[in-house]
Amino acid sequence: MAAASVASASLKKGREPEGTDVLADVFRDLLKFTAEHTVIALRNDGKIASWSTAAELMFGLTTDRALGQEFACLYPQAAVDSQTPERDLATALATGNAVSNGTYLRRADGSTFRANVRISPIFDDRGEHIGFIELVQSLDRRPHRLPQHYVNTLAEADLVLGSVHDAIFVQEPSGKLLYANRAGARHFGLEDGETFVRMPIDEISKRLEVFDEEGNQLDTFALLSTLGGKMNLDDGTLFYSRTVSTNETRWVIVRQSRIYDDQGETELVVCVATNVTDSVRSKLSEQALSETTKRLSASLDYETTLRNLADALVPRLADWAAVVCMREGVPRDVQIVSTEVELAERIRESWAKAGDNVFLSPPVAEVFRTGKPVLFENITRQQLEAFASTKAELDVVEQAHVRSMILAPIVVGDRTDGVIIVSTPESKRRYDLGDLDLMTEIGRRAGTAIEHTRLYRNAQLAIRLRNEFLAVAAHELRTPLATLTLQLQSLQAILAKETGDDRDVRLCDRLDKTIRQNRRLTRLIDSLLDVSQVAGGRLELRRSEFDLAELVADVADRLTDDAERAGSKLSFQWSAPCPGYWDADRLGQVVDNLISNAIKYGQKKPIDVTCTCDRAHVCVTVADNGIGIAPENMTRIFERFERAVPETNYGGLGLGLWISREITEAHGGKLEVASTVGQGAVFRLFLPRQRVESAPT
Numbered sequence: 231m232a233a234a235s236v237a238s239a240s241l242k243k244g245r246e247p248e249g250t251d252v253l254a255d256v257f258r259d260l261l262k263f264t265a266e267h268t269v270i271a272l273r274n275d276g277k278i279a280s281w282s283t284a285a286e287l288m289f290g291l292t293t294d295r296a297l298g299q300e301f302a303c304l305y306p307q308a309a310v311d312s313q314t315p316e317r318d319l320a321t322a323l324a325t326g327n328a329v330s331n332g333t334y335l336r337r338a339d340g341s342t343f344r345a346n347v348r349i350s351p352i353f354d355d356r357g358e359h360i361g362f363i364e365l366v367q368s369l370d371r372r373p374h375r376l377p378q379h380y381v382n383t384l385a386e387a388d389l390v391l392g393s394v395h396d397a398i399f400v401q402e403p404s405g406k407l408l409y410a411n412r413a414g415a416r417h418f419g420l421e422d423g424e425t426f427v428r429m430p431i432d433e434i435s436k437r438l439e440v441f442d443e444e445g446n447q448l449d450t451f452a453l454l455s456t457l458g459g460k461m462n463l464d465d466g467t468l469f470y471s472r473t474v475s476t477n478e479t480r481w482v483i484v485r486q487s488r489i490y491d492d493q494g495e496t497e498l499v500v501c502v503a504t505n506v507t508d509s510v511r512s513k514l515s516e517q518a519l520s521e522t523t524k525r526l527s528a529s530l531d532y533e534t535t536l537r538n539l540a541d542a543l544v545p546r547l548a549d550w551a552a553v554v555c556m557r558e559g560v561p562r563d564v565q566i567v568s569t570e571v572e573l574a575e576r577i578r579e580s581w582a583k584a585g586d587n588v589f590l591s592p593p594v595a596e597v598f599r600t601g602k603p604v605l606f607e608n609i610t611r612q613q614l615e616a617f618a619s620t621k622a623e624l625d626v627v628e629q630a631h632v633r634s635m636i637l638a639p640i641v642v643g644d645r646t647d648g649v650i651i652v653s654t655p656e657s658k659r660r661y662d663l664g665d666l667d668l669m670t671e672i673g674r675r676a677g678t679a680i681e682h683t684r685l686y687r688n689a690q691l692a693i694r695l696r697n698e699f700l701a702v703a704a705h706e707l708r709t710p711l712a713t714l715t716l717q718l719q720s721l722q723a724i725l726a727k728e729t730g731d732d733r734d735v736r737l738c739d740r741l742d743k744t745i746r747q748n749r750r751l752t753r754l755i756d757s758l759l760d761v762s763q764v765a766g767g768r769l770e771l772r773r774s775e776f777d778l779a780e781l782v783a784d785v786a787d788r789l790t791d792d793a794e795r796a797g798s799k800l801s802f803q804w805s806a807p808c809p810g811y812w813d814a815d816r817l818g819q820v821v822d823n824l825i826s827n828a829i830k831y832g833q834k835k836p837i838d839v840t841c842t843c844d845r846a847h848v849c850v851t852v853a854d855n856g857i858g859i860a861p862e863n864m865t866r867i868f869e870r871f872e873r874a875v876p877e878t879n880y881g882g883l884g885l886g887l888w889i890s891r892e893i894t895e896a897h898g899g900k901l902e903v904a905s906t907v908g909q910g911a912v913f914r915l916f917l918p919r920q921r922v923e924s925a926p927t
């Protein structure tokens with residue numbers, strides 16, 4: 231066939247003589263070759279103007295990609311380097327005759343094959359040079375058609391494979407598809423394997439979207455044409471795919487095995503795609519849920535929890551995510567996270583400008599109203615517009631290149647407290663119903679977590695109010711108590727002057743008791759005041775230098791009467807003076823607490839108090855032989871309001887040890903206990919003698 235005459239024939243029919251584009255039209259219609267032969271039309275500058283579809287298979291390159299490329303790209307690098315292709319064109323043009331060659335050509339995947347090439351120049355009616363025709367005959371010894379024995383085998387096998395659930399494909403190493411069973415054809419939205427095999431590979435490619443495990447879209451054409459050759463799927467590779475015509479989605483593991491010829495070269499590649507949608511979905515959901523739950527339970531702070539929720543969604547489940555929560559009926563608490571930091575910032579800024587209500591755009595408001603999740607599988611521009619109230623906002627939303635979106639309610643009981651918005655960009659896979667279920671569950675868990683933060687916040691508030699109340703109440707009680715104390719002291723002074731018959735023993739006795747109760751009352755009220763101070767972090771130490779042994783002796787002396795009255799003998803021993811730099815009032819309070827407890831829980835048995843010191847430390851021990859403390863209570867009793875005795879038997883607020891420990895630790899010391907139930911308890915107070923700078927004061 232004379233290519234030049236084909237071109238001139240079409241020109242004579244009166245088509246627009248627009249240079250080489252004419253060639254493209256003519257050859258697209260006319261050229262139908264077998265896989266061994268192909269025709270390539272080149273422009274006069276050597277760029278590919280058109281080719282027969284068989285060339286796609288021969289070179290592993292789609293027509294779309296080939297057109298406009300230098301024809302030298304079809305040659306191996308060595309030929310390009312030595313400028314053989316250009317020289318052939320130049321010779322053909324100079325002589326006006328065809329140049330024939332036996333040469334190597336190159337496929338898109340880099341492999342080469344032998345071919346006979348014939349390049350002819352073509353001219354239009356006026357003798358103008360408009361391009362070249364290159365005829366290629368592949369001498370590739372690999373068969374392009376399925377050998378007869380395989381045809382028979384596959385035909386027989388199809389009787390069985392046709393009804394197999396897995397998708398099965400047979401390809402040549404070059405990527406040419408030879409067989410697909412019914413399940414395989416259905417992945418491409420086709421009813422049977424024969425239609426599938428007859429279809430050009432670029433047309434088939436458009437029928438299926440393929441994504442990797444991370445959801446990034448892959449080039450289906452490249453994948454199909456290299457599946458048999460380059461890709462190593464021997465161990466199985468996980469893909470997500472979507473059939474364009476039916477919108478069906480699935481997770482598949484693709485494995486391949488090879489059939490070798492007599493020379494040990496790969497002759498056929500068999501690919502099996504097993505549908506693993508259910509197991510992958512449940513594994514991915516499980517992972518996503520456990521990761522989200524972990525993040526949700528990481529904090530009890532409301533804002534941090536919202537932030538953690540948004541962070542848990544990106545990038546695992548979304549490329550950008552927003553969490554919108556209601557406060558006092560207004561969607562205020564909003565977190566926006568994106569894989570692109572700048573984009574998140576722009577969305578935040580643009581929405582912040584528009585005020586709170588922008589988060590109540592109609593689609594979001596709808597979820598708040600109905601409590602039902604919404605899936606925008608393939609979001610349209612019109613749907614996207616509903617999210618933005620101004621052109622500027624729409625611009626920002628558009629920059630996110632959203633392909634797919636889910637709006638899931640954050641549900642607390644039967645109330646919708648917030649909405650989670652997740653989206654994927656165009657380069658990623660679309661959300662499907664499985665993702666909708668997952669996001670709905672995440673919304674439910676987020677609701678529970680957010681409710682916990684609210685309860686915690688309320689509890690914290692209640693504690694703060696209690697502490698404030700205690701502080702005020704203790705303060706108010708102290709004023710009349712101070713007056714009462716003064717009155718009692720002056721009464722005592724008056725009675726002390728009376729001697730002999732004038733002295734009313736019963737009155738003195740009652741006054742003593744009243745003074746003791748007054749002291750107890752003062753201590754209790756002081757404890758209440760301490761609670762609010764210590765809990766509010768307002769425990770201030772007023773340090774001075776003094777001898778701790780002396781201070782302990784004073785306290786022990788003061789409490790000797792109380793011990794006697796309780797039936798215990800209180801003894802105090804110290805080895806030497808123990809001077810140091812502490813808060814005398816506060817440490818007096820600690821020692822008072824420890825000895826008072828020993829009296830209270832000492833069961834009328836002896837109590838021994840000691841004070842010892844070395845160069846760096848001082849140690850005060852208070853040992854009783856009373857009821858003792860069970861091992862499980864040893865830690866607890868140092869907590870606020872914690873007690874390990876029945877209230878009916880022993881009075882107390884459960885604050886003494888807590889305050890004592892706080893004071894001790896503020897001095898950089900520690901307070902410990904050792905005890906055996908029924909045999910008594912030993913409390914040890916250790917204090918550094920020098921001021922510990924790092925200790926909180």
Ligand code: ADP
Pocket residue numbers: 823827828831832854856857858859867868872873874875881882883884885886887888910911
């Ligand atoms: P309170 O004595 O007012 O209950 P504390 O904070 O001083 O509060 O003590 C907390 C708890 O520790 C007490 O309720 C008691 O169960 C236990 N406890 C303290 N000291 C002793 C002790 N010496 N022997 C036995 N139990 C003690």
